[in-house]
Amino acid sequence: MDATHPPRKSMRVDDRFRGTGAGRALLRHIVAQARERGIRSLWLETGSEDAFISARALYASEGFAPCRPFEGYAPDPLSTFITREL
Numbered sequence: 001m002d003a004t005h006p007p008r009k010s011m012r013v014d015d016r017f018r019g020t021g022a023g024r025a026l027l028r029h030i031v032a033q034a035r036e037r038g039i040r041s042l043w044l045e046t047g048s049e050d051a052f053i054s055a056r057a058l059y060a061s062e063g064f065a066p067c068r069p070f071e072g073y074a075p076d077p078l079s080t081f082i083t084r085e086l
Contacts, residue, residue: 041085048080
């Protein structure tokens with residue numbers, strides 16, 4: 001990562017907007033912006049606990065697949081690592 005492509009630490013949709021497609025719209029916007037900037041892949045870390053089931057389902061439905069830890073992350077039972085080629 002560099003100053004023009006800093007990592008994003010967190011994304012969450014307010015509970016008032018759950019089920020409205022807001023999270024999917026945000027994710028698709030991020031993917032589109034990454035493509036426009038010539039980024040070839042996205043790598044995400046999310047929780048592996050039940051509270052993150054919806055997030056993992058969203059990412060999987062948008063083409064993200066499990067991968068090994070990256071960028072200084074260590075294996076962690078509370079983390080799920082995923083990636084997607086653009």
